[in-house]
Amino acid sequence: MPELPEVETVRRGLIPVMQGKQIIRADVNRPDLRWPFPARMADRLTGKTVEQLRRRSKYILADLDSGETLLIHLGMSGRMLISKDDHPDIQKHDHVVFHMQDDARVVFNDTRRFGAMDLAATDSVENHKLLASLGPEPLGNTFDESYLVGRLKGKNMPVKTALLDQRIIAGLGNIYVCEVLLRAGISPTRKAGELSAPKVRSLVPIIRDVLAEAIESGGSSLKDYRQADGELGYFQHSFRAYGREGEPCVTKGCCGEITRIVQSGRSTFYCAQCQR
DNA sequence: GTTAATACCTGTTCGC
DNA sequence: TGCGAACAGGTATTAA
Numbered sequence: 001m002p003e004l005p006e007v008e009t010v011r012r013g014l015i016p017v018m019q020g021k022q023i024i025r026a027d028v029n030r031p032d033l034r035w036p037f038p039a040r041m042a043d044r045l046t047g048k049t050v051e052q053l054r055r056r057s058k059y060i061l062a063d064l065d066s067g068e069t070l071l072i073h074l075g076m077s078g079r080m081l082i083s084k085d086d087h088p089d090i091q092k093h094d095h096v097v098f099h100m101q102d103d104a105r106v107v108f109n110d111t112r113r114f115g116a117m118d119l120a121a122t123d124s125v126e127n128h129k130l131l132a133s134l135g136p137e138p139l140g141n142t143f144d145e146s147y148l149v150g151r152l153k154g155k156n157m158p159v160k161t162a163l164l165d166q167r168i169i170a171g172l173g174n175i176y177v178c179e180v181l182l183r184a185g186i187s188p189t190r191k192a193g194e195l196s197a198p199k200v201r202s203l204v205p206i207i208r209d210v211l212a213e214a215i216e217s218g219g220s221s222l223k224d225y226r227q228a229d230g231e232l233g234y235f236q237h238s239f240r241a242y243g244r245e246g247e248p249c250v251t252k253g254c255c256g257e258i259t260r261i262v263q264s265g266r267s268t269f270y271c272a273q274c275q276r
Numbered sequence: 277g278t279t280a281a282t283a284c285c286t287g288t289t290c291g292c
Numbered sequence: 293t294g295c296g297a298a299c300a301g302g303t304a305t306t307a308a
Contacts, residue, residue: 003302034284034303058302076301077286093286112285114302130303157279166303174301264280266301 002074004138004171005211007058009218010080013232015053017082017104018062022049027097029090033110034075038119044068045098057134057170061125069122071130075114081107082230134170138207143169145201152192152200159195160188160263163203172207178241178269179210182251187275188268189261241269249274 002010026045028037038044048064055061062070074080081094085105090097096117098106108115120128135151136143151168152159162168163177172180181188183206186199217237240250245260249271256273 073302075285075303110285111287112300114285116303155278161279164302265282267299 002058002076002078003173003176004058005176005214005218007060007074007171008055008215010074010232011053011055011060012219013082013230014060014080014106017100017102017106018050018098019053020050021104022101023047023098024101025099027099029095029097033095033113033115033117034073035116035118037117041117041119044119045070056126056131057137057166058173059131063122067122068119069125071116071118071120071125071128072108073116073130075110075112075116077112078108078110078115080232081109082232083107133167135166135168136170138169138171138211143204145204148204149197149200152195155192157192158188158263159186159190159192160268162192163207164266169207171211174266174268175239175242176210176214179239180207181275182241182249182270183210185251185275187272188263188270190276241271244269 023045024047026042028042031037044066045064048066048068050062051065052063053060054063058073060072060074062072064070083105085099085103091107091109093109093111093113094107095110095113095115096108098108100106108117116130118128118130125131136147148169152162155162160177160181163172163180164174178188180203184199184203186195186203214237241258244258247258249256249258251271251274254271254274256271258269258271261268261270
């Protein structure tokens with residue numbers, strides 16, 4: 001569930017307790033998440049200072065003063081919990097615990113274990129297997145109209161599937177793709193390569209707007225989460241399409257209703273009335 | 277080369 | 293009440 005905006009919100013929430021701070025000790029409570037943890041992970045984290053907390057797509061990157069970078073992926077159920085480092089209780093699915101400088105504790109909790117952590121040399125981390133083939137950041141400079149037109153040209157797959165492809169654009173997930181296509185008035189079933197160039201171009205500012213609004217909304221939720229014992233993970237925004245099966249379409253002048261279909265095993269929510 | 281399907285994982289919900 | 297099936301979905305892998 002955590003897509004780009006949620007990951008960005010988690011990153012921002014972690015900055016006060018992690019960036020510039022030393023990891024006093026790391027507890028690694030199991031050998032793996034989705035994949036095995038790197039060798040001696042606890043040792044390679046312990047005593048290191050987090051120089052910078054960055055984000056690439058849905059990955060959080062923690063640059064350490066040892067020259068290594070910790071990659072963190074939240075999968076779909078991953079959460080970060082911030083608390084004071086004085087209550088030793090461990091909840092179910094608390095897989096990694098960071099005991100931080102200044103008496104703070106950061107817990108990585110992930111029920112479904114689709115998350116991941118790995119360590120790689122900072123100076124070549126962009127070549128890491130998980131990052132190497134990612135497309136451009138949708139909020140960055142290299143993502144623009146001509147890029148997207150070029151990448152969707154000739155594509156025979158549904159536009160929804162194409163926008164979910166992290167090699168084409170990095171950071172969108174099932175929820176925000178539905179929101180983007182609703183705002184764009186494009187049916188998720190349309191083949192990507194059959195969309196007119198103006199239609200494809202129109203997607204770019206919509207993608208930026210949807211993500212920026214969600215980040216803003218996540219940011220405003222941060223202080224609430226900090227009060228609620230510092231849980232950072234996924235939070236419910238109000239969506240216009242996702243999860244609204246059977247409810248009226250909110251597009252201006254549209255009297256249709258949101259329907260749910262399944263595309264390549266994933267739920268798609270859209271309005272057949274105004275998305276063509 | 278391109279696209280589709282499947283596996284991974286567990287908590288929750290739904291139908292019988 | 294209890295049980296099993298379906299579902300949630302990001303991504304690597306396998307299949308077509």
